[in-house]
Amino acid sequence: MSAASDHNETESPKLDFIREIINKDIESGKHNGRVQTRFPPEPNGYLHIGHAKSICLNFGIAQQFNGKCNLRFDDTNPTKEDTEYVDSIQNDVRWLGFEWDALHFTSDYFEQLYDWACDLIKKDLAYVDSQSFEDIRAQRGTATEPGTESPHRNRSADENLTLFKKMRDGEFKDGEHVLRAKIDMASKHLILRDPLLYRIRHAEHHRTGDKWCIYPMYDYAHGQSDSIEEVTHSICTLEFDTHRPLYDWFIEKLEIYPSKQYEFARLNLTHTIMSKRKLLELVEEKMVEGWDDPRMPTISGLRRRGYTPESIRKFCEEIGITRFNGMTDMVVLENALRADLNKRAERRMAVLDPIKVVITNYPEGQVEQLDAVNNPEDESAGRRKIPFGRELYIERDDFMEDPPKKFFRLGPGREVRLRWAYFLKCEDFVKDENGEIVQLNCTYDPATKGGNSPDGRKVKGTIHWVHAESAVDAEVRLYDHLLKIENVADVPDGTDWKDSINEESLTVLKGCKLEPSLSETGNDFPVQFERKGYFIVDQKDSTAEALVFNRAVSLRDSWAKKAR
Numbered sequence: 001m002s003a004a005s006d007h008n009e010t011e012s013p014k015l016d017f018i019r020e021i022i023n024k025d026i027e028s029g030k031h032n033g034r035v036q037t038r039f040p041p042e043p044n045g046y047l048h049i050g051h052a053k054s055i056c057l058n059f060g061i062a063q064q065f066n067g068k069c070n071l072r073f074d075d076t077n078p079t080k081e082d083t084e085y086v087d088s089i090q091n092d093v094r095w096l097g098f099e100w101d102a103l104h105f106t107s108d109y110f111e112q113l114y115d116w117a118c119d120l121i122k123k124d125l126a127y128v129d130s131q132s133f134e135d136i137r138a139q140r141g142t143a144t145e146p147g148t149e150s151p152h153r154n155r156s157a158d159e160n161l162t163l164f165k166k167m168r169d170g171e172f173k174d175g176e177h178v179l180r181a182k183i184d185m186a187s188k189h190l191i192l193r194d195p196l197l198y199r200i201r202h203a204e205h206h207r208t209g210d211k212w213c214i215y216p217m218y219d220y221a222h223g224q225s226d227s228i229e230e231v232t233h234s235i236c237t238l239e240f241d242t243h244r245p246l247y248d249w250f251i252e253k254l255e256i257y258p259s260k261q262y263e264f265a266r267l268n269l270t271h272t273i274m275s276k277r278k279l280l281e282l283v284e285e286k287m288v289e290g291w292d293d294p295r296m297p298t299i300s301g302l303r304r305r306g307y308t309p310e311s312i313r314k315f316c317e318e319i320g321i322t323r324f325n326g327m328t329d330m331v332v333l334e335n336a337l338r339a340d341l342n343k344r345a346e347r348r349m350a351v352l353d354p355i356k357v358v359i360t361n362y363p364e365g366q367v368e369q370l371d372a373v374n375n376p377e378d379e380s381a382g383r384r385k386i387p388f389g390r391e392l393y394i395e396r397d398d399f400m401e402d403p404p405k406k407f408f409r410l411g412p413g414r415e416v417r418l419r420w421a422y423f424l425k426c427e428d429f430v431k432d433e434n435g436e437i438v439q440l441n442c443t444y445d446p447a448t449k450g451g452n453s454p455d456g457r458k459v460k461g462t463i464h465w466v467h468a469e470s471a472v473d474a475e476v477r478l479y480d481h482l483l484k485i486e487n488v489a490d491v492p493d494g495t496d497w498k499d500s501i502n503e504e505s506l507t508v509l510k511g512c513k514l515e516p517s518l519s520e521t522g523n524d525f526p527v528q529f530e531r532k533g534y535f536i537v538d539q540k541d542s543t544a545e546a547l548v549f550n551r552a553v554s555l556r557d558s559w560a561k562k563a564r
Contacts, residue, residue, distance in 0.1 A: 035067025271481035306536035306552025
């Protein structure tokens with residue numbers, strides 16, 4: 001369960017309200033001072049950044065209080081679950097820097113859950129209902145009106161046991177019967193109005209195959225699974241607080257280990273989607289490349305985009321744990337990545353929209369190796385050599401034919417500093433038949449090597465560049481927010497939420513020019529393209545012949561400018 005500590009993460013998390021509860025439980029000797037948590041995802045999709053908050057909380061608590069944390073798959077819905085998701089979830093948890101103390105599946109407990117259901121029937125606390133789901137739902141009542149009892153509520157225990165066994169033996173069709181708890185149809189807690197415990201579902205399960213055709217509902221399986229594992233603190237998101245009375249009811253009536261449920265506010269993040277169902281829609285309708293599309297808020301998508309586990313853990317620590325729902329601005333997550341990569345990412349030069357520069361007074365055929373610092377924030381990162389010669393590439397927008405007064409980059413007769421190199425002055429330029437500038441003819445001052453002038457001459461602009469002959473060609477993908485609106489909940493009724501997808505969430509740039517040190521496809525850690533942002537090799541699409549880089553995050557928040 002230990003988090004990776006490669007980068008000096010030594011501070012203990014703050015004592016949020018859940019940690020304060022745990023602290024008091026330990027001091028009082030509750031659960032014999034033991035702490036056992038669990039992370040219980042359903043394997044019906046890929047984990048997203050909201051799950052990362054829960055992972056960091058559950059595993060982090062176990063680490064902080066010298067406890068244990070299990071990974072348990074809530075696999076009770078065979079039509080939506082798959083081993084692909086089981087594998088991806090395990091990969092994501094490990095990538096985030098955690099290891100579980102035990103691996104479990106709710107399906108491990110199917111036999112025990114069935115036996116406990118039979119015990120409830122024998123105690124006249126559960127019954128088989130032969131009504132349709134629609135009728136059962138209609139009889140539930142409202143917050144101000146009691147529900148209506150099922151006509152099958154008073155079946156005898158023997159009859160219920162017989163019917164329940166036949167349900168298990170596959171003698172009925174899907175939906176023909178359900179098993180319900182027998183509690184109180186007038187309870188102020190709607191969850192206690194005879195909730196469903198089992199439904200019939202003739203479907204292949206990813207682990208148990210066709211052994212079972214009845215499957216427990218989440219509310220029935222959840223607490224009992226916690227109890228089997230002797231979980232001391234069962235931590236859920238806030239929408240499950242209304243489910244807690246039922247959680248406690250099962251434990252009390254079955255007289256099993258008294259696990260206790262606690263709730264915290266889930267993560268809501270601007271400009272993206274935190275619903276697995278909606279994310280699945282995007283995948284199935286091919287509006288994104290897949291679950292690991294770098295625009296997706298999935299952990300695999302964030303990983304492919306260039307996010308680091310350290311930045312995500314730091315983000316989860318910064319936003320904290322509360323009982324109040326709110327909306328976290330995407331910039332908080334992006335800033336966590338910027339802060340992490342600013343310290344650790346090596347710098348490189350890359351020209352994304354190149355225009356050729358010919359230095360007319362530089363010797364033809366000569367190439368020199370200039371000295372460059374890999375990371376000014378980390379002296380231990382060392383230095384590298386970058387080639388410099390007569391022909392270079394610079395960014396197209398670093399030149400203007402008729403620049404305004406406060407444009408401090410290159411223009412006719414203007415001088416700039418080339419990063420790590422020399423002063424460069426534009427003498428003239430060449431246009432093609434369409435009037436587009438295709439080449440700048442410049443001169444350099446050989447006395448300004450390293451970027452300083454011995455005569456004290458000042459230039460205000462410094463631009464990056466790459467040597468034309470040794471430049472590496474690449475495709476660069478610039479990613480932006482998935483949604484053009486802040487909150488998908490703001491979509492008006494009758495409007496398809498997918499209309500809010502940001503059409504500019506992906507910009508693909510071809511023919512980009514990179515310094516030769518970026519030619520390695522195996523580089524799996526982000527680098528900073530100077531003046532452009534943080535980028536990473538796309539390991540999925542890159543080849544030795546065709547490099548692809550993804551932008552993880554820009555150097556600053558561009559959406560803040562749009563808002564102003």
